[in-house]
Structures are given as structure tokens and as C-alpha cells.
Amino acid sequence: MKKNRGRTGRKRRRKHLQSFMNGVDCSHKLEYIKLKKWLKDRGFEDNDIRPAEFWDTGRGLMTTKALQAGELVISLPEKCLLTTGTVLSSCLGEYITKWKPPVSPLIALCTFLIAEKHAGEQSLWKPYLDVLPKTYTCPVCLEEDVVSLLPEPLRKKAQEQRTMVHELYVSSKAFFSSLQPLFAENTETIFNYSALEWAWCTVNTRTVYMKHSQRECFSLEPDVYALAPYLDLLNHSPNVQVKAAFNEQIRSYEIRTDSQCKKYEEVFICYGPHDNQRLLLEYGFVAVDNPHSSVYVSSGWICRLKDTLLRYFSPLDNQKNAKLSILKNHDFLENLTFGWDGPSWRLLTALKLLNLGEDEFNCWKRALLGDVISATNEEQTLNVTEKICLFLIEETQHVLLQIYRLKRDKENLKNHLTLVEALRLEDLKILQKSAEILCNLKMATT
Numbered sequence: 001m002k003k004n005r006g007r008t009g010r011k012r013r014r015k016h017l018q019s020f021m022n023g024v025d026c027s028h029k030l031e032y033i034k035l036k037k038w039l040k041d042r043g044f045e046d047n048d049i050r051p052a053e054f055w056d057t058g059r060g061l062m063t064t065k066a067l068q069a070g071e072l073v074i075s076l077p078e079k080c081l082l083t084t085g086t087v088l089s090s091c092l093g094e095y096i097t098k099w100k101p102p103v104s105p106l107i108a109l110c111t112f113l114i115a116e117k118h119a120g121e122q123s124l125w126k127p128y129l130d131v132l133p134k135t136y137t138c139p140v141c142l143e144e145d146v147v148s149l150l151p152e153p154l155r156k157k158a159q160e161q162r163t164m165v166h167e168l169y170v171s172s173k174a175f176f177s178s179l180q181p182l183f184a185e186n187t188e189t190i191f192n193y194s195a196l197e198w199a200w201c202t203v204n205t206r207t208v209y210m211k212h213s214q215r216e217c218f219s220l221e222p223d224v225y226a227l228a229p230y231l232d233l234l235n236h237s238p239n240v241q242v243k244a245a246f247n248e249q250i251r252s253y254e255i256r257t258d259s260q261c262k263k264y265e266e267v268f269i270c271y272g273p274h275d276n277q278r279l280l281l282e283y284g285f286v287a288v289d290n291p292h293s294s295v296y297v298s299s300g301w302i303c304r305l306k307d308t309l310l311r312y313f314s315p316l317d318n319q320k321n322a323k324l325s326i327l328k329n330h331d332f333l334e335n336l337t338f339g340w341d342g343p344s345w346r347l348l349t350a351l352k353l354l355n356l357g358e359d360e361f362n363c364w365k366r367a368l369l370g371d372v373i374s375a376t377n378e379e380q381t382l383n384v385t386e387k388i389c390l391f392l393i394e395e396t397q398h399v400l401l402q403i404y405r406l407k408r409d410k411e412n413l414k415n416h417l418t419l420v421e422a423l424r425l426e427d428l429k430i431l432q433k434s435a436e437i438l439c440n441l442k443m444a445t446t
């Protein structure tokens with residue numbers, strides 16, 4: 001016992017804790033050994049980056065040496081990239097070139113992924129396909145019961161995503177059938193809806209941006225995708241900056257970090273300054289303490305202001321409909337948010353306008369510009385903003401309770417429910433921070 005109390009004990013404990021925080025190196029696993037060999041055969045030079053499992057972000061890449069800002073993280077030769085060029089030079093090429101109306105670059109990539117997965121051992125891309133996720137957590141893959149627990153406007157976008165992928169499937173069916181001469185099995189079995197959903201999520205969550213010139217055999221949608229094996233194991237952090245681009249001179253896709261990274265830590269890239277709703281919609285995950293995140297006061301909610309919230313305003317406010325029209329006409333009913341630094345300027349301005357007294361109504365233009373109209377107006381606005389914030393906290397807690405119950409009762413939905421729970425917990429943190437800020441503001445102004 002005593003042994004552990006000294007400097008050596010502290011060191012050992014720190015080391016133990018550190019090893020838990022770091023990822024578990026997976027490079028010895030057969031699938032990664034095969035992938036590395038496949039990449040080397042295509043000119044990839046191995047470096048100090050290893051695939052690893054991290055307790056918080058799942059599978060990602062770890063560095064075995066400290067990285068300095070500006071240093072190259074990874075360089076992937078063109079031969080390793082999967083682009084529409086790859087698809088056109090495969091046996092699918094002549095079918096794509098013949099097909100009218102032309103298919104999109106996205107459908108071409110999805111078709112290739114499905115066909116290669118079906119080819120199994122015969123596929124030249126097998127080592128890559130073997131490390132791709134088997135399932136995804138983008139909203140298109142979520143059950144309706146889980147989607148209904150998402151906050152607005154994400155819920156609506158999730159439904160739109162589902163409709164869009166379904167329509168893509170229906171509109172591609174005839175093209176898939178045209179590929180029958182290439183397969184012994186019925187193409188309807190190979191190119192079924194769940195295969196397309198998997199391929200669509202693969203392209204949507206894993207491609208890097210790489211602009212290709214427009215080809216006549218494709219529809220007019222931009223051809224900007226490249227699947228980049230191994231490099232696509234890099235997870236997102238909102239707190240890092242990287243430079244990612246195709247280097248035309250050496251014909252390699254390169255990623256350079258602009259942030260330092262310690263030895264044995266996870267190397268991150270930044271997928272963009274996305275809030276958590278966008279991360280869940282596009283990539284199927286949420287980032288903890290995401291500085292870009294905010295909680296939306298949905299337009300549905302603002303419309304409910306008429307019935308619910310207007311009770312906080314004067315019930316005798318004859319101008320309330322006129323005020324709501326002004327907000328609508330000036331695009332002040334969307335993008336009203338609470339963030340880590342409190343209510344957004346847009347939300348405060350909209351509420352300021354709704355709080356104008358009868359004799360202040362003619363000041364609505366100044367209110368929209370953010371001018372102080374009166375001390376009473378300022379005070380009432382803060383009161384109402386706080387009430388909305390507290391109401392949203394209650395609503396979020398209520399949904400979290402529903403999620404806990406569902407997690408207990410529906411084992412099969414557990415993973416998806418955990419994802420929505422993570423989003424709602426982040427929202428709760430933002431709202432609680434906003435409530436604290438509002439409370440301090442109120443104290444400072446009274």
C-alpha cells in the first residue's frame with residue numbers, strides 16, 4: 001500500500017491513467033495489416049500513424065510521435081483513392097456511359113461500392129471494404145421512434161434525408177437493372193434498399209472533397225468526392241485546424257495539421273465548423289462541448305408563442321399579430337438560438353420586438369436594429385428569454401426521461417437512443433449555461 005504513495009506511485013498512476021486515456025493500438029489486427037499492405041502496393045509510405053480504438057471517439061488514428069503544427073499527417077497516393085474515375089475504368093464504366101438520363105457521380109460511387117462488396121474475395125478493393133463500418137448512425141438509418149426524439153429543426157431534416165435516399169433508390173432502380181449482364185444473381189437482390197443506404201452513408205460520412213472536371217456521362221451534380229482509404233479513419237474535432245488538399249505535383253492527397261498533437265494521442269481533423277445537429281445529420285455523431293453548437297428555438301415554437309408564450313406578454317397586446325408578421329417578413333422567425341454564451345442576438349431582438357409596449361410599437365425598426373427602446377422593454381425581454389430557456393430545459397429533461405425509459409425497454413434501439421441522448425445532454429448543458437448567463441444579466445440590470 002505504502003509503496004504507491006510516493007513519487008514513483010504517483011508516476012505509475014499517472015501513466016496508468018494516461019494509457020487509459022490514450023487509444024488502444026489496433027495495427028496488429030489482420031484487417032489493418034492487409035489494408036496497409038494493399039496501400040503500400042499502391043505507393044503509400046507508412047509513417048507514425050496507427051489505427052486505434054479510443055474510449056470516447058471510437059476507432060480513429062493515433063500518432064506514435066509528437067506532431068508539430070504544419071507537419072504532414074498523411075499522404076495518400078492517387079492510386080489509393082476511389083473516385084468516379086475509378087468507377088468509369090471498372091466494368092461499370094460502359095454501362096454508366098450508355099445510361100440516359102445520366103446518373104449522378106454519387107450514384108456511380110454507390111453502385112461501385114455495392115458491386116465491389118458483392119464481389120467479395122474477387123474485389124480488388126476488398127482490404128478497404130473489410131474495414132468500412134457495417135452499419136451507420138446517420139438519421140436515414142434511425143427508426144421513426146428515435147427520429148421523433150430529435151429536436152427541431154433536425155427532426156425535419158432527418159425526415160427529408162430519409163425521403164431523399166428513398167427517392168434516390170427508386171429513381172436508380174432502372175439503372176441498377178441495366179447492370180444485370182454483369183451479375184449472375186438478380187440485380188434487385190444485390191442493389192436493394194439497405195445496400196444503397198449503406199453505400200450512401202459510406203460516401204456521405206467518409207469522402208474527402210476533391211473536385212473533378214465535369215464529365216458528359218454524369219448528371220450536372222458536382223463531382224467532388226474521393227474515398228480515401230486509411231485517411232478516412234481520421235475523426236473530427238472542432239478544436240483543430242488542418243490543411244487538406246490534393247497535391248497536384250506529387251499526385252497525392254495530403255493532410256497537414258495546424259495544431260500540435262502529443263505522442264500516442266488521437267490525431268483529429270476538422271470536418272468543418274458544424275454544430276451538433278449538422279454533425280448528427282451528416283456524420284451520425286455528436287461532439288462533446290462543441291463550441292459551434294447551439295439550441296434552436298424552432299419556428300414552430302415561435303408560432304406557438306401566439307398561444308403559449310404570449311401569455312407571458314400582455315394578453316391585451318392587440319399588436320401581437322402585426323409583430324409576428326414583422327418578424328416573419330424580416331426573417332426573424334428562423335435561426336433563433338441559445339448558445340454557450342447565452343441567447344443569440346437574433347433571439348433577443350425578436351423577443352424585444354414582441355415585448356414592445358403599445359406606445360413603443362412605432363419603434364419596431366429601431367428594435368430590429370438592436371437599439372435599446374426602454375428599460376421596461378429590456379427587463380421584460382430578459383424575463384421572457386429566461387422563461388423560454390427554462391421551458392426548453394424542462395422539455396429537454398422530459399425527452400431525456402423518455403430516452404432512459406426506451407433504452408431500458410428497447411434493447412435493439414440502445415445505440416441509436418444513446419446518440420440522441422448525447423445530443424440532448426449537450427443541448428441541456430448549453431441551455432443551463434444560458435440560464436445562468438440570463439440570471440446574471442437580470443441581477444446586473446436590477
Ligand SMILES: C[S@@+](CC[C@H](N)C(=O)[O-])C[C@H]1O[C@@H](n2cnc3c(N)ncnc32)[C@H](O)[C@@H]1O
Pocket residue numbers: 056057058059060133205206232233234235236237282283284285286287
Ligand atoms: C471519416 S470517418 C472517421 C473514422 C471512423 N471513426 C471509423 O471508425 O471508420 C467519420 C465517422 O467517424 C465517426 N466520428 C468522427 N469523429 C468523431 C468524434 N469526434 N466522435 C465520435 N465519432 C466520430 C462518425 O461516425 C463519422 O461518421
